[in-house]
Amino acid sequence: xxxxxxxxxxxxxxxxxxxxxxxxxxxxxxxxxxxxxxxxxxxxxxxxxxxxxxxxxxxxxxxxxxxxxxxxxxxxxxxxxxxxxxxxxxxxxxxxxxxxxxxxxxxxxxxxxxxxxxxxxxxxxxxxxxxxxxxxxxxxxxxxxxxxxxxxxxxxxxxxxxxxxxxxxxxxxxxxxxxxxxxxxxxxxxxxxxxxxxxxxxxxxxxxxxxxxxxxxxxxxxxxxxxxxxxxxxxxxxxxxxxxxxxxxxxxxxxxxxxxxxxxxxxxxxxxxxxxxxxxxxxxxxxxxxxxxxxxxxxxxxxxxxxxxxxxxxxxxxxxxxxxxxxxxxxxxxxxxxxxxxxxxxxxxxxxxxxxxxxxxxxxxxxxxxxxxxxxxxxxxxxxxxxxxxxxxxxxxxxxxxxxxxxxxxxxxxxxxxxxxxxxxxxxxxxxxxxxxxxxxxxxxxxxxxxxxxxxxxxxxxxxxxxxxxxxxxxxxxxx
Ligand code: SAH
Ligand code: SF4
Ligand code: F3S
Numbered sequence: 001x002x003x004x005x006x007x008x009x010x011x012x013x014x015x016x017x018x019x020x021x022x023x024x025x026x027x028x029x030x031x032x033x034x035x036x037x038x039x040x041x042x043x044x045x046x047x048x049x050x051x052x053x054x055x056x057x058x059x060x061x062x063x064x065x066x067x068x069x070x071x072x073x074x075x076x077x078x079x080x081x082x083x084x085x086x087x088x089x090x091x092x093x094x095x096x097x098x099x100x101x102x103x104x105x106x107x108x109x110x111x112x113x114x115x116x117x118x119x120x121x122x123x124x125x126x127x128x129x130x131x132x133x134x135x136x137x138x139x140x141x142x143x144x145x146x147x148x149x150x151x152x153x154x155x156x157x158x159x160x161x162x163x164x165x166x167x168x169x170x171x172x173x174x175x176x177x178x179x180x181x182x183x184x185x186x187x188x189x190x191x192x193x194x195x196x197x198x199x200x201x202x203x204x205x206x207x208x209x210x211x212x213x214x215x216x217x218x219x220x221x222x223x224x225x226x227x228x229x230x231x232x233x234x235x236x237x238x239x240x241x242x243x244x245x246x247x248x249x250x251x252x253x254x255x256x257x258x259x260x261x262x263x264x265x266x267x268x269x270x271x272x273x274x275x276x277x278x279x280x281x282x283x284x285x286x287x288x289x290x291x292x293x294x295x296x297x298x299x300x301x302x303x304x305x306x307x308x309x310x311x312x313x314x315x316x317x318x319x320x321x322x323x324x325x326x327x328x329x330x331x332x333x334x335x336x337x338x339x340x341x342x343x344x345x346x347x348x349x350x351x352x353x354x355x356x357x358x359x360x361x362x363x364x365x366x367x368x369x370x371x372x373x374x375x376x377x378x379x380x381x382x383x384x385x386x387x388x389x390x391x392x393x394x395x396x397x398x399x400x401x402x403x404x405x406x407x408x409x410x411x412x413x414x415x416x417x418x419x420x421x422x423x424x425x426x427x428x429x430x431x432x433x434x435x436x437x438x439x440x441x442x443x444x445x446x447x448x449x450x451x452x453x454x455x456x457x458x459x460x461x462x463x464x465x466x467x468x469x470x471x472x473x474x475x476x477x478x479x480x
Contacts, residue, residue: 005210005245007144007172015175018147019062025154026064039065040074044092045082047271048235049115051186052143053080056114058176059146072102076110081117083201085373089117096131103133110153112136114143119205122376124164137162140191140206141169168192168207173216183424183453184231185224189217189255193237195274197301198312199344199372199380202237211243214250218258225264230422230453231437232259234270240277253285260289265455267422267439271297272339276314278323287331294331295440298323299339303358304351307344310383317358324362335440337366342399343392344372346385352395356402365410365442367403371396404465411442411463418459418473423450434472443467 026037039060043053056078057067071077079096082088096113103109111134118124119139127134135153138146142163152158171191179185190211193203217234224232234255236242242252252270259268268291273282275298286292298320302308305316327334340355359367371392374381421436421444434448436456444467446458458470 005170006213007170009174012144012172012174015144015147018151019059019176022063022147022151022154025151030064036064036066037075038068038073039076039078040068040071041078041080042071042095043080043115044088045080045084045116047186047233048188048191048237049080049082050180051188051235052115052140053078054177054179054186055143055175056080056146057178057180061178062176063147063150071099074109076112078112078114081113081115083115083117083120083123083205083375085370086375087373089123092117096127096134100131100133110135110150112138112150114138114140114146116140116202116205119164120201120376121164121166124162128160128162135160137164139164139169141165141167143169144172144175168210171210171212173212183229183422184233185229186233186235187217187220187224188212188235189239190236190242194241195238195314196312198310198383199341199375199378201375201378204377206237209238209241209245211246213246214243214248214255214258217255218262221259222262225262225266228453229266230455231267231269234268236270237272238274238277239270240273240279240282251281253279253281256282256285256289256292260291262291266291267293269293269295269441273298275300275320275323280326283327283330286327286334293439293441294333295335295337296327297337297339300358300362301339301341302344302347302351303355304347307347307351310346311341311344311380317354321358321361333440335365335442336362337368337441338362338364339368339370340399341370341372342395343387345380345383345387347372347387347395352399356399359399359402359406363406363410364403365440366407369396369399369403407465408463411460411465411468414442414460414468415463416460418457419444419470421446421456421458423452423454423456425452444470446470446472448472 030036041053041057043049068074079092081092099111113134118137127137136149149161149163152161190209192207192209194209196203221232239252243250300320301311301313303317419438421438423434423436425435427433427435427445432447433445434450436444444458450456457473459473460468460470462469
């Protein structure tokens with residue numbers, strides 16, 4: 001197998017040494033202060049970003065940091081940013097802007113920005129010029145160099161470090177990771193995207209697809225199962241093209257099968273799948289493998305062929321519906337969720353009606369609805385026929401109302417049934433309730449006080465559009 005996409009072991013070792021050098025500095029500071037240094041890290045964006053923050057947290061932990069929920073109390077503050085929509089970026093600018101007074105009062109605080117948003121050169125330039133209180137900035141490709149860059153600042157070698165190389169990053173194995181949950185774990189199996197959907201910034205900031213070696217993924221998943229993790233979610237922008245960039249005869253279905261062979265009490269999930277790359281082999285694999293969740297998150301983005309074409313999605317409405325029928329036929333009790341965009345340039349009321357009709361036809365269990373947001377550097381941002389905010393808002397509301405109705409109907413079907421749920425914790429608003437997820441990832445609340453990570457049988461009493469309420473019972477007669 002070619003390994004040109006992996007960072008050399010010597011480089012990883014060099015970064016590990018920087019972790020130790022930072023640790024020596026933090027220990028010195030800790031001795032002066034009489035308490036350990038603390039870090040506040042916050043993630044914007046998708047699960048891949050969450051997983052990247054877990055990597056940074058792993059390095060910080062080895063550097064001797066403890067973690068805090070309050071930026072005011074922290075010695076190190078990091079925001080892992082997202083660029084997918086303007087709203088996500090504005091939130092970051094707002095949050096970072098509000099830290100300038102904190103930095104004035106406590107000049108020793110180190111403020112860092114990383115992630116997709118700062119990988120755009122215009123953003124990085126703006127931060128450099130207008131947000132002087134940001135000390136460290138690094139793009140997703142430079143994440144593994146965090147120890148070295150952090151050391152340069154802590155040791156006083158540099159005032160500010162901006163590390164956002166334009167070239168694609170490579171896969172870094174063997175650096176630490178601090179998981180944020182003891183029951184559910186994210187495992188990135190690849191990074192980047194080759195699809196260049198005309199509205200999307202992700203390929204521009206995350207680079208081309210790079211797959212982790214199957215043996216590395218298997219090793220990580222095996223260790224999570226041994227540690228008792230109950231839910232493992234494999235992550236990639238398009239998991240169906242896993243290993244297409246490697247010179248090996250192995251694909252995503254092979255990976256699911258290999259993982260499924262590992263014994264243990266766990267559910268395997270994955271996201272996201274691009275409809276153009278879902279194969280019959282994948283559908284049959286989901287149907288055959290008992291650990292694999294019978295759930296497909298399959299973004300369709302629009303129900304109109306004209307818009308799909310402008311979006312460069314490379315499938316038609318008919319192709320999509322054929323896939324859904326095949327999955328329904330072969331996978332018992334399969335559940336679908338999806339992403340959809342309203343207000344793409346030139347979208348007419350008729351195009352929008354086709355989106356609504358596709359939603360009715362498939363009857364998704366859940367849908368993430370987005371208002372089209374023009375992204376600099378993407379073809380759609382320069383298209384004629386941008387839609388007004390008023391029309392976008394109106395379509396968004398109509399679509400959301402339809403989906404609420406359909407989600408409630410789908411959940412209604414479970415009323416009276418006993419389902420097995422994985423307990424994910426006590427409810428934040430009402431601590432007398434436990435939160436759980438069914439095998440198909442539906443949210444269930446029920447009275448009780450059970451350990452996170454345990455399984456419970458719950459009879460569904462009441463269904464709403466976002467989830468269900470139920471009662472704990474001990475019968476074995478359950479339905480997933
Ligand atoms: N790789 C995944 C999605 C990543 S981004 C996939 O292709 O399925 C998550 C979702 O954000 C996308 O599915 C899309 O619905 C939405 N999205 C991406 N770019 C957007 C934009 N410019 N405006 C609005 N929504 C967008
Ligand atoms: Fe963006 Fe399309 Fe790639 Fe998904 S598949 S990350 S929507 S370019
Ligand atoms: Fe956002 Fe980057 Fe994920 S742009 S959605 S954090 S890949």
